[in-house]
Structures are given as C-alpha cells and as structure tokens.
Amino acid sequence: MAEAGSQTPMEDAMRRKIIEALAPASLEVFNDSDAHAHHKAMRGSTSRETHFRVFITSDAFKSKMQPARHRMVYALLKDEMATEGGIHALQLRTRTVEEDERAKAKEAA
Amino acid sequence: MAGQPCAVTPIPTEDAFNEHISSLPSSSLAVIYFHAPWAEPCKQMSTILSTLASTYSQTSPPSISFISLDAEEVSDISEQYDVSQVPLVVLQKDGKVVESVTGTDAGRVRSAVEKHVATEGAGKANKAGLPPAQTVTKPPPSQSAADSAVHTNGDTPSTTEQQSEEDLDERLGTLVKAAPVMLFMKGTPSAPQCGFSRQTVALLREKGVRYGFFNILADDDVRQGLKAFSDWPTFPQVYVGGELVGGLDILKEEFENDAEFLKDYSVHAQKA
Numbered sequence: 001m002a003e004a005g006s007q008t009p010m011e012d013a014m015r016r017k018i019i020e021a022l023a024p025a026s027l028e029v030f031n032d033s034d035a036h037a038h039h040k041a042m043r044g045s046t047s048r049e050t051h052f053r054v055f056i057t058s059d060a061f062k063s064k065m066q067p068a069r070h071r072m073v074y075a076l077l078k079d080e081m082a083t084e085g086g087i088h089a090l091q092l093r094t095r096t097v098e099e100d101e102r103a104k105a106k107e108a109a
Numbered sequence: 110m111a112g113q114p115c116a117v118t119p120i121p122t123e124d125a126f127n128e129h130i131s132s133l134p135s136s137s138l139a140v141i142y143f144h145a146p147w148a149e150p151c152k153q154m155s156t157i158l159s160t161l162a163s164t165y166s167q168t169s170p171p172s173i174s175f176i177s178l179d180a181e182e183v184s185d186i187s188e189q190y191d192v193s194q195v196p197l198v199v200l201q202k203d204g205k206v207v208e209s210v211t212g213t214d215a216g217r218v219r220s221a222v223e224k225h226v227a228t229e230g231a232g233k234a235n236k237a238g239l240p241p242a243q244t245v246t247k248p249p250p251s252q253s254a255a256d257s258a259v260h261t262n263g264d265t266p267s268t269t270e271q272q273s274e275e276d277l278d279e280r281l282g283t284l285v286k287a288a289p290v291m292l293f294m295k296g297t298p299s300a301p302q303c304g305f306s307r308q309t310v311a312l313l314r315e316k317g318v319r320y321g322f323f324n325i326l327a328d329d330d331v332r333q334g335l336k337a338f339s340d341w342p343t344f345p346q347v348y349v350g351g352e353l354v355g356g357l358d359i360l361k362e363e364f365e366n367d368a369e370f371l372k373d374y375s376v377h378a379q380k381a
Contacts, residue, residue, distance in 0.1 A: 066359040
C-alpha cells in the first residue's frame with residue numbers, strides 16, 4: 001500500500017484524506033483526465049490526474065447543504081488543487097447514507 | 110429568431126438626447142441613467158444597468174431603451190430632471206417621469222423597470238420560447254481613470270492596493286446580485302470555453318431559466334477574486350439571489366431533487 005512509486009499520487013492523496021476525515025460509507029473515484037487532455041486549458045500539462053469525479057457517501061454530510069459539503073471536500077484537497085498540474089476539476093456527489101439509499105431505491109423503482 | 114439583447118447607449122449631447130427621446134413610441138419605457146465619472150458608486154450602477162439591459166431583447170418598435178448621460182456634460186438636462194446626486198436612474202414614458210431611483214440597489218432598479226416596461230407577454234410568446242437572459246459585462250473603467258479623478262471631499266484614498274481590494278470585494282458583492290440568477294462561467298453562453306460551463310448553460314436553457322452571466326476568462330480580477338469571495342475554487346459558479354448555489358453538479362442535483370427549483374426565474378412559469 002506504499003505510496004512511493006505510485007502512478008496515481010493525486011488519487012492516492014484524495015482517497016487517504018477523504019477516508020481519514022469523512023469515514024465514508026462508500027467512496028468512488030473516477031479519473032476523467034484523458035477526456036480533457038486535449039483541451040486548451042490543459043495544453044502544456046503532462047499530468048494524467050487533472051479531472052476527477054468523486055462520489056462520497058458519508059454521514060459527516062448530515063444537516064449540511066450541498067455547497068457546505070463540497071467546501072468540506074475542497075478544504076481537504078486544497079493543496080492538491082493549488083499545485084501546478086494538480087487537480088484542475090473536481091465533480092462531486094456528496095450524499096448522506098440515507099440520501100444514497102433513497103436515490104438507489106428511486107433508481108430501482 | 111431571437112432579438113439582440115439591449116445595451117446601455119451613452120448619449121453625449123442635449124440635442125442627441127432630445128432627438129432620441131422623441132424617436133421613442135409613447136408606450137416605450139426610457140431608462141435614463143445619470144452618472145459622473147468621478148463617482149465610485151456609478152461603476153456599480155453601470156454594471157447593474159448593462160446586465161439588466163441585456164435581459165431585454167431589442168424589439169421594433171423599441172419597448173424599452175437604456176441610455177446613459179454624463180450628468181456634468183449635459184447640465185441643462187440634469188437641471189431639467191433635477192439631478193442632485195448620482196447615480197440616478199429616471200424612468201420615463203411618453204415624456205413623463207414615472208419613477209426615479211437613487212443609490213445602487215440592483216433590486217430596486219430592476220423592480221422599477223419591470224413595473225413600468227410595456228407588457229409584451231404576447232409579443233414574447235411569439236418568439237418561440239424566450240432565450241435565456243444574456244449579459245455582456247464589460248470590465249469596469251481601468252483603475253488609472255479612478256486615480257486621476259478629482260476627489261470632491263478632499264480625502265486622499267488609502268494605499269492603492271488596499272483600496273482596490275476593498276473595491277473588488279464591493280464590486281463582487283454587487284456583481285453576484287446583478288441578476289436574480291447569475292452564472293459565472295468560462296466563455297459566454299454562445300461560446301462556452303469549458304465543458305462544465307457549456308453543460309450549465311444547456312441545463313439552464315432546458316429549464317428556461319432567465320439568468321445573467323459573466324465571462325470570468327475576460328476578467329482575471331473577478332476570476333481570482335470570486336474564488337476567494339465565494340470560498341469556491343472552481344467555475345462555473347451559480348448564484349441565486351446573491352447566494353452561491355454551487356457548480357454544475359450541485360445544480361443538476363437540485364433540479365433532480367426539486368421539481369420547483371428555480372421555477373420563479375423560469376420563462377415556463379409564465380404559462381397560465
């Protein structure tokens with residue numbers, strides 16, 4: 001599980017921080033960087049860890065509105081987002097356990 | 110075929126002003142904005158007005174006309190309208206003043222205009238679905254213009270840096286309220302420069318939401334300032350009623366969870 005020599009340092013850091021701070025019931029990280037690699041904003045960048053979609057289910061989000069939840073995650077990843085060639089775009093889905101169950105039930109219906 | 114959005118037309122002389130006013134049909138609303146280049150609050154009002162203007166489509170004959178006058182240059186007109194302070198927005202119909210608004214409250218100006226503009230409900234419906242509100246917000250006059258302006262009360266401004274930071278904050282505070290729904294995006298609705306901005310525009314259009322927009326790629330002060338102001342590191346950013354709602358993902362979720370989300374700002378709401 002050593003991070004040394006990992007090909008995905010950004011993702012590793014993201015997972016570690018989110019798990020540590022939010023003890024999520026579920027955490028999914030999707031790397032969409034390839035889809036954006038040719039975009040103007042990415043010109044000159046060699047990073048393959050620029051665009052992520054992250055789905056987090058955690059009761060740490062209870063009684064918080066969506067902007068507040070996203071800010072919690074942004075705060076955790078502040079350094080990774082501030083670095084040159086670091087995380088450029090982050091799509092978040094932040095649900096509580098109850099909300100996630102409700103959403104899944106709706107989908108199944 | 111969508112009409113072009115309105116803009117605020119500066120009028121330099123009294124003759125030009127009289128000519129313009131007499132060319133307007135009697136049902137049309139003239140929004141006359143008196144400003145002075147040295148008055149700080151006028152910068153905000155200029156932004157508010159051009160945003161408001163762009164939410165109206167040009168029609169022929171014009172149902173609404175936005176003009177701006179340098180209060181000191183057209184002093185006879187200023188006297189005529191008894192302009193004692195700027196910024197001042199005078200609403201006039203058929204040669205008669207129907208309302209005037211002082212101060213920089215975007216909400217008050219907008220409600221005054223909406224109250225008096227000729228109802229064109231039928232006309233708008235013919236346009237096959239009102240296009241979402243468009244804004245072209247030009248960056249404000251450069252800082253150097255403000256510095257060289259005469260300060261009437263003799264106060265020397267605090268160090269330029271501190272002054273411009275406070276100015277920026279104030280400007281952002283006004284900008285986020287420039288329209289009931291404000292979209293800060295990369296590019297413009299007709300030419301988005303980022304996939305997430307493009308999707309946000311598409312989503313708002315699908316829901317028929319009227320909104321103002323600001324292209325953060327055109328103004329780096331706002332781009333960086335807003336990240337701090339909103340405490341939000343990414344764009345696009347959607348503000349409703351001066352409050353940050355979030356980015357594309359939050360917007361999608363809100364629409365999914367709440368069928369009524371932003372219904373108040375939607376053209377669809379006008380259907381009986």
